[in-house]
Amino acid sequence: MTARKPRSVSLSASYRAVIDLLVAHGALSRADIARALRLSKPAVSSAVANLIARGAIQEVGVGESAGGRRPILLRLGGAGQVVAGVEIDPKFCRIALTDLDGQVLEMHEAPLRDPREDAVADLVADDLRAQLATRPDAMFLGCGIAVPGLISADGDTVTYATTLAWDRVNLRPLLAARLQAPVVLVNRGKAAALGELWYRGRAPQADLIYIYLGTGVGGGILLNNAVHEGADRAAGEIGHMIVDPRGPLCKCGNHGCLETLISGPAVALRAQAAIKAGRATLLTQWLAGQSLDVLTAKMVADAALAGDPLALEILEQTAGYLGIAVANLVHLLNPQLVVLGGPASRWGNLLLEATQRAVQQRALDVPRRSVRIVLSQAGDVTVTLGAAAMILRQASQLLTAGW
Numbered sequence: 371m372t373a374r375k376p377r378s379v380s381l382s383a384s385y386r387a388v389i390d391l392l393v394a395h396g397a398l399s400r401a402d403i404a405r406a407l408r409l410s411k412p413a414v415s416s417a418v419a420n421l422i423a424r425g426a427i428q429e430v431g432v433g434e435s436a437g438g439r440r441p442i443l444l445r446l447g448g449a450g451q452v453v454a455g456v457e458i459d460p461k462f463c464r465i466a467l468t469d470l471d472g473q474v475l476e477m478h479e480a481p482l483r484d485p486r487e488d489a490v491a492d493l494v495a496d497d498l499r500a501q502l503a504t505r506p507d508a509m510f511l512g513c514g515i516a517v518p519g520l521i522s523a524d525g526d527t528v529t530y531a532t533t534l535a536w537d538r539v540n541l542r543p544l545l546a547a548r549l550q551a552p553v554v555l556v557n558r559g560k561a562a563a564l565g566e567l568w569y570r571g572r573a574p575q576a577d578l579i580y581i582y583l584g585t586g587v588g589g590g591i592l593l594n595n596a597v598h599e600g601a602d603r604a605a606g607e608i609g610h611m612i613v614d615p616r617g618p619l620c621k622c623g624n625h626g627c628l629e630t631l632i633s634g635p636a637v638a639l640r641a642q643a644a645i646k647a648g649r650a651t652l653l654t655q656w657l658a659g660q661s662l663d664v665l666t667a668k669m670v671a672d673a674a675l676a677g678d679p680l681a682l683e684i685l686e687q688t689a690g691y692l693g694i695a696v697a698n699l700v701h702l703l704n705p706q707l708v709v710l711g712g713p714a715s716r717w718g719n720l721l722l723e724a725t726q727r728a729v730q731q732r733a734l735d736v737p738r739r740s741v742r743i744v745l746s747q748a749g750d751v752t753v754t755l756g757a758a759a760m761i762l763r764q765a766s767q768l769l770t771a772g773w
């Protein structure tokens with residue numbers, strides 16, 4: 371291998387390259403940056419000094435030594451520039467502010483009382499304005515907004531979101547006009563996958579699949595640390611993987627999609643049917659004479675955690691279906707990591723271990739041995755962090771635009 375000469379690039383291009391690299395990797399030393407970008411050490415030192423002076427980069431301690439002096443690590447951020455990450459759910463809206471390194475500075479949750487697009491855009495814009503008003507010196511770079519639905523190729527429109535009853539909703543321009551700032555729309559499962567990667571320190575994974583388990587079931591696939599979009603940005607619709615062709619009718623028109631078998635409403639329905647059939651359960655006491663309609667998946671999860679046999683049986687069935695889907699994904703993509711997240715991670719190790727057992731039964735030995743099936747580490751911030759990461763991918767352009 372011949373030694374490559376350092377490249378010479380314009381100052382603003384080297385600023386952007388340094389920022390892009392830190393967005394992708396988190397904390398790095400000056401030597402790491404010089405090596406990765408094939409820039410000379412003086413060029414990196416000069417770009418870094420300028421970026422520190424502008425408040426875009428900060429020194430954050432020392433890294434491991436490769437022989438000599440331990441290097442000083444740099445990362446983006448501080449409170450000088452902020453971005454927003456937003457999660458829209460049929461039941462709530464979660465809004466976070468992060469710095470350029472994805473550190474969550476603040477997060478709010480508000481109930482989503484009116485799911486119409488103007489009301490949602492108003493809710494997000496009003497909440498963000500209130501959060502930003504407490505940081506008058508911060509420069510707001512933009513907002514990533516995650517929605518449980520399909521996003522159009524131009525990124526302007528939620529083409530389809532069954533749980534919100536949205537059909538071709540132009541959310542991006544609505545919100546951009548209110549915020550007077552760049553906005554990126556992203557599918558919630560994809561945002562969650564990216565959020566999980568960021569929460570885990572952005573260390574490269576040989577492919578990560580995130581499965582969002584809530585009122586809807588979605589997913590995101592990261593191949594080589596990048597979101598796999600597919601030809602129509604529709605990759606990762608794990609909720610519509612057909613796992614039982616004789617199963618319940620899905621909103622998409624098929625029968626037995628994963629979502630119809632393991633979503634929150636599906637779990638609640640299964641419990642309601644068992645109680646109607648006369649099964650004894652803690653849930654009957656908890657309902658205290660109220661209608662079966664008030665029964666939720668959260669109550670079933672709590673009953674399972676309390677050892678209720680019916681709830682545990684429902685959990686086992688649910689994990690069985692999830693296990694079929696995970697085994698299919700393991701065969702198809704041979705991933706290193708499958709992350710289970712969303713509200714159903716409330717079932718914790720009960721859900722995890724039952725799913726692992728189901729995958730153990732069904733998946734081929736070789737890909738099964740290398741896959742780790744885990745619960746989300748990031749919890750509530752997963753989706754908002756991933757949505758913020760979507761706008762942070764443009765940080766170098768947004769930051770240097772006015773320089």
Ligand SMILES: [Zn+2]
Nearest residue numbers: 610620622627
């Ligand atoms: Zn479906």
